[in-house]
Amino acid sequence: MNRRRFLTWAAGGAVGATVAASVPRLKPFSKKDAPTASREEISTTCEMCVNKCSLIAVVENGVIHKLNPNPASPRSRGMLCARGNAGIQQVYDPSRLKRPLIRAGARGEGKWRPATWDEAWDFAAQKLSSVKEKYGPQGTLWSSTESFQEVFFKNLGSALGSPNIVRHPTLCLASVNLAYSVTFGTVPSFDLINSKYIIMSGANRLESLITPDTMDLIDSTLERKARLVYLDPRFTVTASKADEWYPIRPGTDLAFILALLNVIVSENRYHKEFVATYTTGFEKLAEHVKPYTPEWAERETEIPAKDIARIAREFSDAAPRAVYYAGRRSSWYRDDFQTRRAQAILNAIVGNWDRQGGMVPNAKIALGEYVFFPWDDPVAPRVDEMDKNFPLAAKGDGAYLKLRENVLAGTPYPVKAWMIHKQDPLNALPDQAKTIRMIEQMDFIAVIDVQMSDSAWYADVVFPESTYLERQDPVEVLSGISPVVVYRQPVIKPLHDTKPTLEIVQGLAKRLNLTQYFDYTIDQWVAEQVKELPLESPLEYLKKHGIYVPEGFPKYGSTLNAEHRFVTKSGKIELFSERLQEAGHEPLPAYHAPPQPPAGQFRLILGRKAYFTHANSTNNPWLNEFAPENNLWLHPSTADRLRVGNQDRVEVSSTVGTVRMKALVTEEIRPDCVFMLHGYGKRSRWQRLVADVGASDARLLETAWDKISGNAALHETFVKVRKA
Amino acid sequence: MAAHRKRYALIIDSRKCINCKSCVVACRAENRVPLGYSRNWIGEEHRGEWPKLLAAFEPEQCHHCESPACVRVCPTGASYQRPDGIVAINESDCVGCRYCMIACPYDARFFREDKGVVEKCNLCAQRLDRGELPACVETCPSKVRVFGDLNDPNGPLRELLSKRLYRTKKAEAGTGPQIYYLL
Numbered sequence: 001m002n003r004r005r006f007l008t009w010a011a012g013g014a015v016g017a018t019v020a021a022s023v024p025r026l027k028p029f030s031k032k033d034a035p036t037a038s039r040e041e042i043s044t045t046c047e048m049c050v051n052k053c054s055l056i057a058v059v060e061n062g063v064i065h066k067l068n069p070n071p072a073s074p075r076s077r078g079m080l081c082a083r084g085n086a087g088i089q090q091v092y093d094p095s096r097l098k099r100p101l102i103r104a105g106a107r108g109e110g111k112w113r114p115a116t117w118d119e120a121w122d123f124a125a126q127k128l129s130s131v132k133e134k135y136g137p138q139g140t141l142w143s144s145t146e147s148f149q150e151v152f153f154k155n156l157g158s159a160l161g162s163p164n165i166v167r168h169p170t171l172c173l174a175s176v177n178l179a180y181s182v183t184f185g186t187v188p189s190f191d192l193i194n195s196k197y198i199i200m201s202g203a204n205r206l207e208s209l210i211t212p213d214t215m216d217l218i219d220s221t222l223e224r225k226a227r228l229v230y231l232d233p234r235f236t237v238t239a240s241k242a243d244e245w246y247p248i249r250p251g252t253d254l255a256f257i258l259a260l261l262n263v264i265v266s267e268n269r270y271h272k273e274f275v276a277t278y279t280t281g282f283e284k285l286a287e288h289v290k291p292y293t294p295e296w297a298e299r300e301t302e303i304p305a306k307d308i309a310r311i312a313r314e315f316s317d318a319a320p321r322a323v324y325y326a327g328r329r330s331s332w333y334r335d336d337f338q339t340r341r342a343q344a345i346l347n348a349i350v351g352n353w354d355r356q357g358g359m360v361p362n363a364k365i366a367l368g369e370y371v372f373f374p375w376d377d378p379v380a381p382r383v384d385e386m387d388k389n390f391p392l393a394a395k396g397d398g399a400y401l402k403l404r405e406n407v408l409a410g411t412p413y414p415v416k417a418w419m420i421h422k423q424d425p426l427n428a429l430p431d432q433a434k435t436i437r438m439i440e441q442m443d444f445i446a447v448i449d450v451q452m453s454d455s456a457w458y459a460d461v462v463f464p465e466s467t468y469l470e471r472q473d474p475v476e477v478l479s480g481i482s483p484v485v486v487y488r489q490p491v492i493k494p495l496h497d498t499k500p501t502l503e504i505v506q507g508l509a510k511r512l513n514l515t516q517y518f519d520y521t522i523d524q525w526v527a528e529q530v531k532e533l534p535l536e537s538p539l540e541y542l543k544k545h546g547i548y549v550p551e552g553f554p555k556y557g558s559t560l561n562a563e564h565r566f567v568t569k570s571g572k573i574e575l576f577s578e579r580l581q582e583a584g585h586e587p588l589p590a591y592h593a594p595p596q597p598p599a600g601q602f603r604l605i606l607g608r609k610a611y612f613t614h615a616n617s618t619n620n621p622w623l624n625e626f627a628p629e630n631n632l633w634l635h636p637s638t639a640d641r642l643r644v645g646n647q648d649r650v651e652v653s654s655t656v657g658t659v660r661m662k663a664l665v666t667e668e669i670r671p672d673c674v675f676m677l678h679g680y681g682k683r684s685r686w687q688r689l690v691a692d693v694g695a696s697d698a699r700l701l702e703t704a705w706d707k708i709s710g711n712a713a714l715h716e717t718f719v720k721v722r723k724a
Numbered sequence: 725m726a727a728h729r730k731r732y733a734l735i736i737d738s739r740k741c742i743n744c745k746s747c748v749v750a751c752r753a754e755n756r757v758p759l760g761y762s763r764n765w766i767g768e769e770h771r772g773e774w775p776k777l778l779a780a781f782e783p784e785q786c787h788h789c790e791s792p793a794c795v796r797v798c799p800t801g802a803s804y805q806r807p808d809g810i811v812a813i814n815e816s817d818c819v820g821c822r823y824c825m826i827a828c829p830y831d832a833r834f835f836r837e838d839k840g841v842v843e844k845c846n847l848c849a850q851r852l853d854r855g856e857l858p859a860c861v862e863t864c865p866s867k868v869r870v871f872g873d874l875n876d877p878n879g880p881l882r883e884l885l886s887k888r889l890y891r892t893k894k895a896e897a898g899t900g901p902q903i904y905y906l907l
Contacts (some may be wrong), residue, residue, distance in 0.1 A: 066753045068856075069863055079865040085749035096850050206742045209865065214742075218866040237742050240779035247775050610744035621759055622749050635774065667774045 018485030028553060031233055033569075037061050038657040043070055043546025045476075045488040048083035048090070048469035049613035051211045052478055054547045055080055055087075057469060058492035064088050064469060064492060073547050077215045086622035091495065091621070095686045096451050097464035098496035105607040107439065108458045110685050113462075117499070117507060124461050125511030127444035128160070129639035131417040138380035139414055141407065143400075144168075144421035145428075148499035150472035153421040153448065155503045159517040163378035164415060166398035171428050175711040177330040178393055179340035182577050183348065185567030186361050188324045188483045191554070192216035193355035197318035199260075199311065201231035201253045202327030202339070206238040208608040209615070212482075213325075229311055229316075231303075233254065233605055234633070234675055235668035243311070244307075247670050250715060251594035253332050254354050256308065257324065257342040258591055259297030260288040264313035264349060271319065271351030277562055279348055281576025281588075288588040300593060319350035321357030332715035336707040338589035348573050354559045362479040362558055365550060366408035373516045383407060384417055390710040391583050398431060399710030401703055404438055421501065422465070426454040427679065430701030430712060431656045435715040448504055452686035453521050453616065464498040466490075471500040472522050475542065476530045482553040484535065487542035514569040585708055601673045601718040602638070606653070606699055609677060615696075619687040630694035631664035632721065633675040639665040642721060649724040652695070655718050656702050658723040659695035660724050674721060727898075731874040732847055733788065733902040735884050737843075740866040741781040745779040746859035746870070751785075752858035754848060761834050763845040763881035764860055782905070783868060784844035785860070786811060787893070788830040790900025794833065804852065809902060810849055815841050829897035847871070874902070 039060050046067075049343065053076035058066040065318035067087055069080035090096070101118035105111030131139045144150045144155030145168040157165050169177065180187045192198060193329070205217050220226035221241060230242035231253060264270050265286045275282050294305035294312075301308075315322050324343045333500065352358025380403040381387065383405035386395045393399065407415045413671055418439070429435050439445060439458050447456040448463045456462045465471075473488040499507075502522050510516045530538035533548060536638070542548060567572040569579050581587040596601050611623045618624055644650055646665040651658060652674070659681060669675055679692030705714035716718040743766050751763050766784035771778045792811045795803045802817035803824050818841040825833045825842060833844040848858035856862065861871040872881040881904075888907040 065756075066750075066859070068859075075866075078862075079867075080746065080750070080863045081865055082745040085746060085753055085863060088753055207744075209744070215865050218742065220738055222737075222866075235775075235777045235779065237779065237781075240777075241739075241742070610742060610746075611749075612746075620750060623745075625759060626745050626748075666770075666776060667772065668770065668779075671774070705730040 003452060010420065016312060027724060042116045042489065042491040043487075043544065044469070044491055045473075045486045045546060046080070046084045046087060047147065047488070048087050048208070048617065051076065051209065051313040052081060052476060053084055054486060055084060059491050062492060062622065064091060069709065070546055071485060072485075072545060073213045074549060074553075075478055075480065075484055077212050079215060081209055082623060082626075083613055083617055086611075086617070086620050087469065089323065089622050090450060091469050091492070091622050093451065094495075095688055096467075097449060097456070097462060098498065099134070100497075101464075103442075103460045106443075107460070108683065110457060112462075117497075119462060120461050121327075121507040121511055124444075124446050125508055125670060128417055128419075128458070128508070128512060131443055132160065135414050135416055136380060137162055138378065138383065140164065140417040140419065141166065141383070141415050142421070143381070143417045143423050143425065145423040147422055150421060151474065152502045152505045153419070156509060156514070157419065157518065158378070159375045159509070159514045160512060161376070161378050163380055163382045165395070165396065166384070166400055166403050166404075167421065168428070169394065169397045170400045170709065170711045173331065174393060174397065174709075175336040175706045175709040176326050176340045178709040180326065180344050181578060182392065182568070183341060183344040184353070184361075184573055186721075188353075188359040190325050191357050191360050191481055192323070192325070193220050193320070195220055195321050195323050196226050196357060197229075197232075197315055197322035197520050198226060198324045199315060199323070200227045200242075200327075201248065201256070202330060202332055203325060204238045204607050205325070206241060206275060207236055207610050209610055222722050227314070228379065233670040233673050234607060236607065237505070237610075240354075241661045242692040244311075246301075246303045246307070249302045249596075250605060250670070250673060251596075254335060254339040254342055254591050255297045255300035255590060256303060257339065258269060258289055258292035258323075258589070259294045259308045260312040260315065261285070261342070261346055261349070262292045263294060263309050263318050264346070265289055267313070269313065269316035272457050273497040274351030274353070275349055278353065278566075278573050279575050280570045280572040281574060282349070282574040283590060284305055285345065285349070288590075300591070316350050319358070320352040320355035322350060322352055322357055323347060326550070331706060331709075331713060333594060334704055334706055334713050334716060335592065335594070336587065336706040336711055338712060342589040345575050353573065354557050356556050357553075360481045360554065360556060361628065363481065363483045363553055363555065365477045365478040365483050366531045366532060367475060367477055367483055368486070368532045370525045372518075372520065374573070375517060380413065383413065384710075385412065392579065393709050399705070401705045401712050402710055404429065404434065405703070407438055408434070408441065416441075418442045418445045420447045420455055421448050423588055424453040424455045424615050426458065426683065427696060427698050430698060430714065430717070431703050432696060432698040433657055434703065435698075450498075451619070452615070452684045454683045454687070457684035457686070459516070461612075463504045464496065465504065466494045466498040466500050470494040470498070472526070473500075474522070475526055485530075485548040486540070487546055489546075494510060526706060580708075597672060598717040601720055602672060603715060604671050604697070604717045604719045605675050605715055606678060606697055607675065612677070612679055615679035615682075618690045619682070621689060624689045627677060628689070628693070629662065630677040630680040631662045632695075633664050633666050633669045634721070635669050635671040636665050636667060637671050638674075640661065640721060644721075644723050650721050651724040652700060652704055652719050652721050654719045657699035659699050661695040668686055674719060729860045730876075731902075732809045732852075732876045733872070733881060733904065733907060734847075734861070735881055735890070736783055737868055737870075737906045738780065738782040739906070740883070741783055741868045742866055743768065743781040746863045746865060746867060748784060749857040750863040751845070754851065755846075756840065757843070758836075761836065763832075783860070783900045784830065784832070785903075787830050787899070787903045788847065788903035790902060791898065793827035793829065793897070796842070797823040797827040799823065806849075810847050811844075811855065812846050812849065813842060815839070818842055823838050829894045829899060830901070838898040
């Protein structure tokens with residue numbers, strides 16, 4: 001009898017003891033499922049990763065039986081991935097957070113005392129107030145990851161007067177966003193479904209799922225015969241489906257792109273009319289890329305010069321239905337911004353901007369806003385000194401690694417309270433030992449989450465959030481080639497003593513005398529958001545369908561008229577960037593050969609499986625079964641040299657940490673690299689499937705960032721490996 | 725009333741499979757299959773030497789054979805074939821002898837220790853009754869599986885099979901498997 005079946009019985013009023021008494025191998029009293037008294041289908045939105053796919057929950061007798069894809073969504077295109085299907089387990093996980101907890105032992109010791117909400121709020125508010133009194137509101141740090149209720153959490157930090165709100169982008173795609181913004185004034189989407197030629201590097205799109213890109217990539221390459229050229233030091237699933245796969249020498253992607261530019265410019269293969277009408281700085285670009293010949297790039301990248309030249313020709317021939325895909329949700333090297341910018345420039349000069357099968361600026365849908373009492377701007381500057389360190393970057397998101405350095409150094413001022421919303425800095429940031437030092441110097445740490453993450457494990461108070469299937473959220477617009485409005489509503493009542501973030505925030509706000517900023521309900525908030533939507537009864541519509549899909553998309557070419565002003569300094573697409581020059585950066589991407597691992601060391605590279613999101617889904621039993629433990633991938637030649645056999649235990653060390661794990665000897669990785677999956681070797685005992693199982697990459701990764709965007713550079717760590 | 729008798733079958737385009745396991749988890753939820761068992765799975769093949777490598781992924785489940793060996797050997801009649809071709813198990817008639825597991829050429833059946841019966845894919849007959857697709861078919865990001873009625877001259881199966889080359893697995897076992905893998 002499985003758990004969920006038991007719940008079905010219990011909810012249906014069957015006697016639990018009868019169920020428990022059924023003896024294996026003997027015929028149970030009844031093998032039929034419990035009679036279905038009620039069956040409901042509720043449309044809502046997934047939260048197992050950041051894609052926000054539309055789903056239909058099947059609820060039987062108050063128990064979630066199945067999550068089905070909602071075919072109405074042009075984003076998720078009628079699919080629900082393994083994680084989405086396993087969302088049920090997040091709700092019924094016996095070790096999820098069920099009530100507020102206050103730390104009863106040392107930090108990280110795992111001793112907790114259950115608390116009432118009033119106790120937890122009083123405790124946290126008192127601690128926050130005392131930090132505020134002693135160090136000012138800037139002494140509080142608020143960190144969060146993208147989610148529908150993140151706005152309330154951030155607003156509490158702002159209302160309290162803290163400038164220090166740090167979001168996920170600098171652990172993610174800030175370098176990509178900034179590179180495209182500097183070039184085009186906006187970050188476009190890629191119309192992969194209509195592309196005929198796709199070059200992809202720095203993105204394993206068939207294992208790191210993005211909607212609709214993953215499905216579109218399959219559709220275009222395998223159904224519509226688009227050509228996929230893929231660069232990766234590892235033979236991934238994407239590599240296995242690509243028409244051409246090049247195991248590029250890590251960190252040299254920029255050399256490859258510069259050589260493509262060299263061929264396209266020198267052979268006059270760029271789109272002359274587009275370049276003349278919409279761009280600025282082409283002459284400087286043409287001069288700049290002259291030395292970057294395919295022969296030169298071959299020496300850097302290990303990709304044959306003749307292939308580089310051929311790819312450049314094929315790419316420009318296929319334009320505008322050709323894209324160099326911007327890797328998303330990942331930043332790898334210290335020059336990540338410049339690599340992404342070179343891609344943007346390459347895309348621009350073949351004229352694939354705002355064209356079918358090319359890059360398309362994102363369409364948006366306007367929502368209403370709930371107007372609330374405004375707070376004063378913070379008095380103190382940000383602790384990560386964005387203005388000084390990353391003047392071009394998105395200031396409101398902060399720069400996580402620089403922030404950690406400054407907090408540890410106590411400059412420009414002390415930060416002593418850390419509020420964390422659904423983020424796991426211990427696993428998300430490189431150099432876990434350093435993050436623990438940051439934790440140790442905090443007077444107070446609170447975490448809001450649905451599960452006992454490693455970071456929650458080190459908190460002083462843990463606020464349990466209701467899961468995405470138990471709460472109503474603000475409405476969200478997913479901008480894109482086909483923009484949509486998605487809605488999340490509860491499909492069951494909360495199982496435990498949990499609350500949505502807004503209510504958690506309101507409880508704190510009341511005790512911090514900030515009630516005036518949070519004087520509304522989620523219903524009022526949502527009503528204001530949806531009232532301008534061109535629907536007769538927008539909220540009823542969203543409750544029924546879970547998604548609103550406006551007509552008239554995809555739409556191409558709306559920015560293609562000579563009067564269109566791009567949101568850049570010149571109003572044009574900036575191949576050469578004066579803004580970069582003024583900020584002291586290279587105005588055109590120049591190549592600087594990256595350091596390569598010294599003899600006896602390996603570059604640690606990272607990546608994903610389609611069934612895991614970040615570090616937060618490895619403990620889901622329905623997903624964990626596919627990879628119960630992470631291994632260190634080693635090429636057979638490396639393994640031979642180290643005298644390590646498959647599944648032997650190895651010790652892996654960098655300058656910041658050492659871990660032990662099993663080796664996986666495989667042909668599918670470059671001999672100068674090693675690889676491990678993310679999200680294992682957890683500290684939290686409540687992550688029972690992955691606590692001390694395998695190893696955490698965060699313990700090995702060294703602190704490095706892209707100097708323009710501040711984005712963490714995750715492929716800059718060299719490790720030593722030996723048989724344990 | 726349908727003008728013909730239905731014959732349900734699957735076409736699988738393995739090239740499009742990205743080994744994401746959506747179908748496996750969807751089946752687990754839909755059919756309440758406890759951990760440790762699975763009605764469907766994805767076979768993997770990795771070949772070659774660096775850098776000439778190849779990886780292939782192939783979804784697997786019951787083939788709902790035309791002449792199912794499992795039905796033939798079942799001593800109680802618990803395993804049976806529906807008129808629409810679905811090979812099903814009547815749990816209350818299953819005595820757990822597991823002859824069917826030995827007879828199945830595809831290893832598609834497993835013994836549920838907790839229930840004392842054999843279990844396998846039933847093409848989500850409960851969903852078909854509601855007019856829905858099998859869970860594995862519906863949830864797939866790359867739509868690897870195509871489900872339909874082989875006897876429907878205008879259905880998706882007949883059209884695909886007339887245009888594409890395909891194979892069946894272990895045809896030599898003589899059970900007439902009804903999953904068609906596109907080449």
